[in-house]
Amino acid sequence: MSPKWRVWLGGGLLAAVIGAALYFPALRRQVYKAREITEKTAEQARRELLPPAPVTSGDPKVKAKMFWGSKTEDGSLVPITVELPLSKDPVLRAKQILNTLLAGPVDPEARTLPPDAALLAFYILPDGTAIADFSEALATAIPSGIQSEQLAVDSITRTLEANVPQVQRLKILIHGQEVETLAGHLDLTQTFPVSTGAPAVPARSGVSVLTAPIQKAIEKVTGATKR
Amino acid sequence: MVIDPAHGGVDLGARGTEGIRESDVVLQFAAQLRRALEAQGFQVLQTREGNENPSFDDRSARVNAQRGAIFVSLHIASTGLAGTARTYSLADFPAVLETTGLIPWDRAQAPFTVLSHKLADMVQAELAKRFRGSPPTALTAPVRQLRTIAAPAIAVEISSVSVENRAELDQMIPGVAEAIARGVADFRPSYVLPAGPGTSGGQP
Numbered sequence: 001m002s003p004k005w006r007v008w009l010g011g012g013l014l015a016a017v018i019g020a021a022l023y024f025p026a027l028r029r030q031v032y033k034a035r036e037i038t039e040k041t042a043e044q045a046r047r048e049l050l051p052p053a054p055v056t057s058g059d060p061k062v063k064a065k066m067f068w069g070s071k072t073e074d075g076s077l078v079p080i081t082v083e084l085p086l087s088k089d090p091v092l093r094a095k096q097i098l099n100t101l102l103a104g105p106v107d108p109e110a111r112t113l114p115p116d117a118a119l120l121a122f123y124i125l126p127d128g129t130a131i132a133d134f135s136e137a138l139a140t141a142i143p144s145g146i147q148s149e150q151l152a153v154d155s156i157t158r159t160l161e162a163n164v165p166q167v168q169r170l171k172i173l174i175h176g177q178e179v180e181t182l183a184g185h186l187d188l189t190q191t192f193p194v195s196t197g198a199p200a201v202p203a204r205s206g207v208s209v210l211t212a213p214i215q216k217a218i219e220k221v222t223g224a225t226k227r
Numbered sequence: 228m229v230i231d232p233a234h235g236g237v238d239l240g241a242r243g244t245e246g247i248r249e250s251d252v253v254l255q256f257a258a259q260l261r262r263a264l265e266a267q268g269f270q271v272l273q274t275r276e277g278n279e280n281p282s283f284d285d286r287s288a289r290v291n292a293q294r295g296a297i298f299v300s301l302h303i304a305s306t307g308l309a310g311t312a313r314t315y316s317l318a319d320f321p322a323v324l325e326t327t328g329l330i331p332w333d334r335a336q337a338p339f340t341v342l343s344h345k346l347a348d349m350v351q352a353e354l355a356k357r358f359r360g361s362p363p364t365a366l367t368a369p370v371r372q373l374r375t376i377a378a379p380a381i382a383v384e385i386s387s388v389s390v391e392n393r394a395e396l397d398q399m400i401p402g403v404a405e406a407i408a409r410g411v412a413d414f415r416p417s418y419v420l421p422a423g424p425g426t427s428g429g430q431p
Contacts, residue, residue: 073308073386074362143305144241144249146315146384150368151306180283180371184233184240185302185382187371189333 059085059096065162066101067155068110075147077112077155079162080105090166094130095122097163101155112155114141120175128168129191130160139174142183149186157194167194228269228411229290231300231372232257233382236280241305243388249303250278252396256301256385259400263408284332287375291335295420295431297346297411298380300372307386309395311361312403314351315382316343317374318367335377338421342379345417350381350410357402379418383407 064084067077084100087093098119104111116137123131142152153172160167169191172182179188232253234240240249254277261271272293274286281289290298307313322330322337330338347365355361365381373380385403390396420431 073306074360075307075313145304145306145387146302146368146370146382147304147313147386148306184238185368185370185372187369187374189371190369192369 259404316347353406
């Protein structure tokens with residue numbers, strides 16, 4: 001190899017080393033950043049993607065009745081009146097109400113729903129059936145048991161009954177899916193009566209309680225949550 | 228009689244801070260209840276005898292294969308006043324017949340809810356006598372396991388896995404077994420099978 005080529009080769013190698021020294025720290029920062037993003041749970045990612053609670057400053061403040069647990073450990077609920085800006089639109093209003101219920105009472109012991117649970121979607125069908133899609137935390141973080149699971153569902157249905165009269169019955173989904181039980185006990189394949197006189201609709205023969213409109217709405221929810 | 232110790236296998240059920248697991252404790256309650264019922268002259272089956280986890284439908288199938296069975300599902304709660312017990316049955320719901328004239332599996336409990344309420348009240352009355360703070364009458368709740376049972380069916384839930392010492396729960400075992408066995412024995416004379424598709428009703 002001629003001396004001229006040696007100079008060129010040496011210069012090229014030196015330039016590559018300098019370039020690498022400048023580029024690698026930036027690359028490392030990018031890798032760390034990417035790792036942090038992938039380490040976030042799907043739940044965290046979903047929360048970040050969810051729109052904020054639909055409370056608008058234009059909504060008038062009204063007295064809302066929330067049903068949280070009593071302190072007596074007997075599995076009963078007590079109504080607590082709070083002032084909230086609530087929309088007149090029943091779907092928005094239901095979302096505002098349920099987000100307040102999820103946020104919990106001042107006294108954490110009176111909480112009926114897990115603090116990590118989130119409302120992912122809410123629809124009301126023309127027949128008065130509401131579909132509430134909650135995050136997985138509602139099922140995984142709730143204390144297992146007939147009493148505690150019933151308390152959770154009752155707090156949702158009674159709070160809806162008191163504040164959103166358009167809702168006749170409620171279907172609960174977990175992460176866009178119909179599940180068999182809430183946490184091993186309470187039957188989530190049925191709809192729960194919300195307004196007085198609306199009967200529970202247990203599962204029909206074969207597969208589930210899902211009627212065509214409910215199934216269609218669930219597909220809509222599932223599609224929405226997958227985006 | 229079919230006793231159902233709930234959960235099992237990978238499904239531990241409710242778990243207490245002291246390592247108490249519902250799936251373990253209910254097996255002990257079931258063993259004592261079995262002895263109490265056999266002493267009353269009942270033939271007793273269990274949906275599980277060890278750490279298996281049959282599905283809801285497998286448990287139901289075991290009961291539904293017996294004519295004139297009575298079903299009791301045993302649970303330990305995560306919540307509730309320690310040392311209390313509650314009995315649940317399903318609220319009434321319509322028994323819709325298939326075009327074949329058969330009752331759908333998913334509504335198997337429908338023709339039996341009146342009997343289940345009666346059984347639940349009798350058992351709860353006995354539990355309330357023995358465990359202060361327990362409700363005087365039975366409750367209704369949409370417990371999944373009960374829906375596919377074609378027989379009088381109740382769930383008994385004891386509070387709770389959150390006790391500081393496992394001994395507090397163990398002390399309840401004889402009283403719970405005795406109360407359920409007494410309630411079931413009181414219920415037996417009034418147990419008349421409802422007439423339905425393919426059955427004429429009558430005594431079990």
